[in-house]
Amino acid sequence: MRHIISILLENEAGALSRVAGLFSARGYNIETLTVAPTEDISLSRLTIVTSGTDAVVEQITKQLNKLIDVIKVVDLSEAAHIERELMLLKVRATGKDRDELKRLADIFRGHIIDVTESTYVIELTASGSKLDSFIQAIDSGLILETVRTGVSGIGRGERILKV
Amino acid sequence: MTMMTGAEIVIRCLQEEKVDYVFGYPGGAVLHLYDALFKQDQVKHVLVRHEQAAVHAADGLARSTTKVGVALVTSGPGATNAVTGIATAYMDSIPLVIISGQVPTEYIGQDAFQECDTVGITRPCVKHNFLVNDVHNLALTLKKAFYIANSGRPGPVVIDIPKDITAAKCRFEYPETIQLRSYNPVVKGHLGQIKKAVHLLLEAKRPMIYTGGGVILSNGSEQLTRLTRRLGFPITNTLMGLGSYPATDRQFLGMPGMHGTVEANLAMQHCDVLLAIGARFDDRVIGNPMNFTSLPRKIIHVDIDPSSISKRVKVDVPIVGNVPDVLEEMLKLLESGNAGPDAEVLAGWWKQIEEWRGKQCMKYRMKKSVIMPQYVIEKLYEVTGGKAIVTSDVGQHQMWAAQYYKFDQPRRWLNSGGLGTMGVGLPYAMGASLANPDMPVVCVTGEGSIQMCIQELSTAKQFRLPIKIINLNNRYLGMVRQWQEMFYGSRYSESYMDSLPDFVKLAEAYGHVGIRVERPEDVEPALKKAFVDHKDDLVFIDFITDQKANVFPMVAAGKGLADMILTEDL
Numbered sequence: 053m054r055h056i057i058s059i060l061l062e063n064e065a066g067a068l069s070r071v072a073g074l075f076s077a078r079g080y081n082i083e084t085l086t087v088a089p090t091e092d093i094s095l096s097r098l099t100i101v102t103s104g105t106d107a108v109v110e111q112i113t114k115q116l117n118k119l120i121d122v123i124k125v126v127d128l129s130e131a132a133h134i135e136r137e138l139m140l141l142k143v144r145a146t147g148k149d150r151d152e153l154k155r156l157a158d159i160f161r162g163h164i165i166d167v168t169e170s171t172y173v174i175e176l177t178a179s180g181s182k183l184d185s186f187i188q189a190i191d192s193g194l195i196l197e198t199v200r201t202g203v204s205g206i207g208r209g210e211r212i213l214k215v
Numbered sequence: 216m217t218m219m220t221g222a223e224i225v226i227r228c229l230q231e232e233k234v235d236y237v238f239g240y241p242g243g244a245v246l247h248l249y250d251a252l253f254k255q256d257q258v259k260h261v262l263v264r265h266e267q268a269a270v271h272a273a274d275g276l277a278r279s280t281t282k283v284g285v286a287l288v289t290s291g292p293g294a295t296n297a298v299t300g301i302a303t304a305y306m307d308s309i310p311l312v313i314i315s316g317q318v319p320t321e322y323i324g325q326d327a328f329q330e331c332d333t334v335g336i337t338r339p340c341v342k343h344n345f346l347v348n349d350v351h352n353l354a355l356t357l358k359k360a361f362y363i364a365n366s367g368r369p370g371p372v373v374i375d376i377p378k379d380i381t382a383a384k385c386r387f388e389y390p391e392t393i394q395l396r397s398y399n400p401v402v403k404g405h406l407g408q409i410k411k412a413v414h415l416l417l418e419a420k421r422p423m424i425y426t427g428g429g430v431i432l433s434n435g436s437e438q439l440t441r442l443t444r445r446l447g448f449p450i451t452n453t454l455m456g457l458g459s460y461p462a463t464d465r466q467f468l469g470m471p472g473m474h475g476t477v478e479a480n481l482a483m484q485h486c487d488v489l490l491a492i493g494a495r496f497d498d499r500v501i502g503n504p505m506n507f508t509s510l511p512r513k514i515i516h517v518d519i520d521p522s523s524i525s526k527r528v529k530v531d532v533p534i535v536g537n538v539p540d541v542l543e544e545m546l547k548l549l550e551s552g553n554a555g556p557d558a559e560v561l562a563g564w565w566k567q568i569e570e571w572r573g574k575q576c577m578k579y580r581m582k583k584s585v586i587m588p589q590y591v592i593e594k595l596y597e598v599t600g601g602k603a604i605v606t607s608d609v610g611q612h613q614m615w616a617a618q619y620y621k622f623d624q625p626r627r628w629l630n631s632g633g634l635g636t637m638g639v640g641l642p643y644a645m646g647a648s649l650a651n652p653d654m655p656v657v658c659v660t661g662e663g664s665i666q667m668c669i670q671e672l673s674t675a676k677q678f679r680l681p682i683k684i685i686n687l688n689n690r691y692l693g694m695v696r697q698w699q700e701m702f703y704g705s706r707y708s709e710s711y712m713d714s715l716p717d718f719v720k721l722a723e724a725y726g727h728v729g730i731r732v733e734r735p736e737d738v739e740p741a742l743k744k745a746f747v748d749h750k751d752d753l754v755f756i757d758f759i760t761d762q763k764a765n766v767f768p769m770v771a772a773g774k775g776l777a778d779m780i781l782t783e784d785l
Contacts, residue, residue, distance in 0.1 A: 062397055065346070066334060077339050107525070114522035120343040120363060123397040215396060 054083070055109050056128040056135055056205045058213055059098040059116060063089050067121040071098060074119065080104065080112050084137070084180070084202030095123070095215065101180065101203045123215055132208040138175070139183045140165075141190075142197040145172040149194060160186045171196065179203075221350045221381040222247035225314065228357035229258045231389050234285050236261055236276060236649055238269040242289025243329060244316025247381035261649065261678060264670035266293050268642040270300020270313060270371075271668070275639075275646025277309050278629045279604055281434060283365050284309070284646065289316045291329030294375075295336065299636060301371050302340035306633025307455060308432055310369035312360045319379040320348065333375045342370030350383035355390060362393050367400025368520040369432055400519060404536030404544060412515040412532045413548045415488050417556055419513075421564045422448045423486035425471065427500075428455030428632065429493015429518060430538050436460070436625040438542035439492065445549060447561055448490075449568055451479040453500050455632040456493070458622035463601075468568065469577075472500040473770050474614045478571040480768070480776040484510060485567075491516045493538050496527040497633075498772075504528055506775030517541050576768050576781055577618060586735050588612065588687045588760045592619035595657065595685060598742040603627070603655040603683075606643035608664030609635045611693035612685075614766040616659040638667030641684070645671060648680040655683065655746060662688040662715055662757075672725035675753050683745050684755045686718060689762045697765045701780075722755035733759045 061067050068087055075082050083101040090097050102112060109127065116125045128135070145153050150172075157164055157174045160182070166173035176186055180203050187198065207213065219227065225248055229237065238261045241249045252260050263269040266288045273284030284304075288297045294315040304311045318327040334346045343363050345356050353376070360372040416422060424446075430439050436459040443450045443466055450460050451471045460467055469476035471483050483489070483501070489512055494500070501507045504527050516523075516530040517538060524533045534541055549555070579589045592615050595603075605620055606629040607613040613630055622628045629643045644658040658665075665686055675682055687693075695710040719729030728749050732741045738758065745754035767782035 065348075066338070066344075069335070070338060073338055107529070111522065111526060118520070118522050120395070120398050 053105070053109070054101065054103045054129065056133065056203060057100045057102060057113065057116070058126050058128050058205055059100070059122055060090075060124040060213060060215060061096050061098060061119075062121040062123065063094050063096040064121055067096065068098070070119050070121055071100070071116065074115055075100075075102070078111075078115060080108065084200070086202040086204055092215075099202070099204050124213055126207070126213050128205040128207060131211060133205055133211070134208060135179050135203050135205040136177055137180050137183055137203045138177045138201045139186070140199040141174045141176065141187070141195065143172050143174060143190065144170060144194045144196055146170050149191075153190070153194070156186070156189055160189075162186070217386075218384040219387045220247065220251070221353050221376065221383050222251035224350070224353050224385075224387050225357065225376070225381065226251045226255060226258060227387055228354055228389060229285060230255070232283070232357075232361050234258055234283070237285045237287050238263055238272040238646070239287030240266050240269055240289065240293060242293050242316060244290035244318060244378045245287060245293075245381075247378065248287065248314070248316065260287075261645070261674065263642070263674050265668065266296035267299050267638065268645075268668050268671045268674070270297045270311065271303065271639045271642035272646040273311055273313075274300060274304045274309050275606060275629055275643030276650045277311060277646070278643065279626050279647035280650045282650070283361055284311045286311065286313045288313065289329065290318055290333070291331045294331060294333040298336060298340065301337055301373065303631050303634045303636040303639060304371040305340045305342070307428060307631065308369050309371065310365040311371040312357075312364050313371060313373045315373060315375050317346070317375045317377040320377045321379070323377065333373065337373045340371075341373050344373035344375065346375045347377070347380050350380050350385045353380065354388060358390050358393050359395065363398065367398075401535050402537045402540055404517065404534045404541035406544065408532055408534045409541060409544045410548060412490070412534060413545055415513055415515060415532060416446065416490060417554055419488035419556065420560050421485060421487045422446070422490070422556070422561075423482045423488070424448050424450040424490045424492070425453070425483060425494055426450065426456045426459055426492040427453040427494025430456055430459040431625045433493060433519065433538040434625075435493070435538035435542055438539045438546065442542050442546055445546065446556060448556070449482050449565070451475070451483065453494055453497070453632070454617055454630065457617060457628045458625040461623040462621035463623055468572070470617055471776070472497075473502070473772075474618065474766050474768065475770070477574050477576040477768060477779060477781070478568055480770065480779060481571050482568055484776045487512050489514045491530070492542070493518060495523045498527075501528065502770045502776045502778070503773050574781075576779075579764075579782060581735065582761060584734070586732065586738060586758055586760045588615050588689070588758070588764050589619050590735060591685060591687060591738055591758050591760065592616055592659065594739050594742055595659070596620045598739065598746055599655055599657065603657045604629065604647045604651060606630065606640045606647060606656070606658045608640035608660040608667075609637045610661050610664060611697065611764070611766050612659050612661045612664070612687040615687070637664040640664060641668050641671045641675070641682070644682040645675055645678070645680055648682055649678065656681075657683045657685060659685045659687070661693060662686060662690065662712055662718070663692045669721070672722065672727060672753070676726045680753060681751045682753050684753070686755065686757045687760050688715070688718070688757050689760045689764065690715065691762060693764075694766070700765070702771070718755055718757040722753075727753040727755055729755045729757065731757045731759065
C-alpha cells in the first residue's frame with residue numbers, strides 16, 4: 053500500500069539525513085521525498101511517499117517518531133487529504149506534435165511555460181498518479197526531460213499538523 | 216560572570232554532570248580539552264591504549280552503575296576507532312556521551328589532516344549526535360546530550376566539537392533542567408492497558424514472564440521480583456536481562472533462546488499468556504518468528520520504546536512506559552483487588568515445567584585429564600560466592616558464563632548482547648572496576664576475544680585495577696568452530712588459533728600476575744589464589760580447556776524454540 057507520511061522536524065543541519073538514513077538503514081522504500089521550511093523558520097515540513105504492509109508502515113512511523121529532531125509524524129493517507137506534485141516536462145515539439153501536445157497539456161490542465169522552435173516545457177501540478185498518466189499519454193519518443201518535485205500533501209479541513 | 220574557553224566549558228559541564236571518569240585518548244583536535252582537564256582534578260581521566268576501549272570502558276562503567284559513561288577522543292581516526300564502541304552501546308541501549316574533537320570549523324570539508332565526517336559516520340549508531348558550530352551553544356548541547364543519553368530508551372550521544380570552538384570564549388551558563396519540544400519520552404503506562412494486562416495474567420492457564428535488558432536499564436528489578444513472586448509465575452531473563460530476577464530462585468527457569476534452557480524455551484513456546492518486559496523478541500531469543508507465532512498465545516509487552524513493540528512479533532496488549540512505573544501500577548491493581556491466579560491451574564503448569572526442568576539440560580560430562588569450560592565457570596561462581604561483577608567477550612565462553620554463573624542481582628553481568636562485539640570484556644571490566652572499587656570484577660573471555668583489546672592490560676596496570684581475567688583457552692574460535700562442526704561438515708575454516716602468545720608471560724610483561732591451569736584439579740586452587748592471595752592484583756588465568764566442548768542446548772538459526780539440540784553427553 054502507498055502511504056504519504058508527513059513529518060514536522062527541527063530545521064537543523066543533518067535532520068534530513070537522519071530521516072533518509074533511517075529509510076535506507078532499515079530497508080524501507082522511498083518513492084518521493086520533499087522538504088522545505090515552514091512559516092516558522094525553525095521547522096521543516098517533510099513529505100515522504102512510501103509503500104509497505106501495515107506492519108511496515110507502523111514501524112516507519114514509530115521509527116521516525118524516535119528520531120530526536122522529529123516533532124510530529126502523520127500518515128496523511130489514513131484520512132481525507134490532498135496531494136500535489138509539480139512536474140516540468142521538456143518535450144520535442146515540431147510539426148503536428150505541437151498542436152497535439154498543446155491539446156494534451158490543456159486536457160490535463162497543464163501550462164506550456166517555455167516555447168522554442170523545437171521544444172516545449174510543460175508545467176503540470178497534480179497528484180502523482182495524474183502525472184504518471186500524463187507521461188503515459190505522451191509519445192515517449194517526444195519526452196526529452198522529466199523533472200518532478202515529489203509529492204506534497206496536506207490533510208483536509210480541520211486535520212492540522214502543527215506544533 | 217567570567218569568560219571561559221570552550222574547552223573549559225566542556226570540562227565544567229562534566230563536573231556539573233558529576234562525571235567521575237572520562238575514558239579517552241588525546242590528539243591534535245582535543246589538545247585544548249586535555250589542557251583544561253589538566254588544570255582541574257574533579258574529573259579523572261583514564262588513558263586507554265586504543266579509542267575503542269575508551270568507549271567500551273565508559274560503557275562498562277554505565278552498565279555497572281546508573282551513570283552516563285563518558286569518552287573523549289580526537290578527530291579522524293580517534294572518532295572512527297570509537298565507532299565499534301558506540302555501535303555496541305547503541306545496540307544495548309547504554310547511556311553514553313562521546314566527545315570527539317573535530318578539525319577547526321573553517322577546515323571542515325577541506326579534507327584536512329585527521330578530518331572525517333564524524334556526525335555522518337556515527338549517525339546510524341547513535342541515539343543522537345551534534346556538531347557544535349558556536350561556543351555559545353556548547354553548554355546547552357552538553358546538557359541536551361546527557362539528558363537524551365539517559366532518558367527514555369537510553370543510548371549513546373556523540374558531540375563533535377571543532378578545535379576552534381574549544382578555544383573560543385563565552386560566558387558559562389548551565390541550565391538546570393531542559394525541555395525539548397521534539398523529545399518527550401513517555402513514562403507512565405496507559406492505565407486501561409495495564410488493567411487489561413492484569414486481567415489477562417489472572418486468567419492465564421500457562422503464564423510466562425520474559426524480561427530483557429530494559430528491566431536492568433530502568434532499575435526495575437525490585438518491582439519485577441515483587442510482581443513475579445506475587446503472581447508465582449515462571450520467569451526467564453534474556454542474556455541482557457540476567458540478574459533482574461534472582462537466578463537462584465525456584466521460579467527462574469534460566470535463559471531463553473538459542474542457548475537457553477529446555478524449561479525456559481518450552482515455557483516460552485507453550486505458554487498461553489506471555490508477559491514481555493523490556494525485551495525485544497530478538498532472533499537469538501525467540502528463534503524463527505513464524506514458528507513462534509504459529510502457537511496461540513496472548514502477549515503483553517511493556518517497553519519504553521514504542522518501536523520495540525510489535526516489531527518482530529505482533530502483541531495483543533502493548534504498554535508503552537517506564538518499566539518500574541508500569542510494574543508498580545500492576546502490583547497496585549493486584550493488591551487492591553486482592554486478586555491472584557488460580558492456584559490449582561498454576562500448579563498443573565508448574566508440574567509440566569518441572570518435568571522439563573528434570574531433563575537437566577545443562578549437565579555436561581567432566582573429563583579426567585582436560586578442563587571442561589563449564590566447570591571453570593561453576594567453580595568461579597563458588598569461589599566468588601556469586602557476588603562478582605562478571606564481564607564477558609563474545610563467543611562460547613560468553614554463553615557458558617551466562618548459563619553457569621547465577622546472577623542474583625542486576626548490573627553484575629556485562630556483555631555485548633546486541634552487536635556481539637569481541638573485545639569488550641577487558642575494557643568493560645576496567646569501567647566496572649573503577650566505578651565499583653569494592654567489588655570483585657571478573658572478565659570471562661577466550662583466547663580469540665581477549666586479543667582484540669589486549670593492549671588494555673597496560674591501562675589496567677596504570678590504574679591498578681584488580682581485574683581477574685578468566686581465559687577459556689581452547690585454541691579455537693570456539694563458537695565459529697561449533698557452527699562449522701554442526702553445519703559445515705567439520706571444515707574448520709580459519710577458526711583454529713595458531714601461534715598464540717604465552718599468556719602468562721604476556722600478563723607478566725605488562726606487570727601483572729599470570730597463571731596457567733591445565734588440569735581439572737588445579738582449577739579451584741588457581742581461582743582461590745587469584746581471588747584471595749592476589750586480591751589486589753590483576754590476575755590473568757589461562758585455562759587450557761577442552762577443544763571440542765560445545766554450547767548446549769542449541770536452537771539452530773532459523774529454527775523454532777522447541778527444536779533444541781541437546782548435549783551429546785546425555
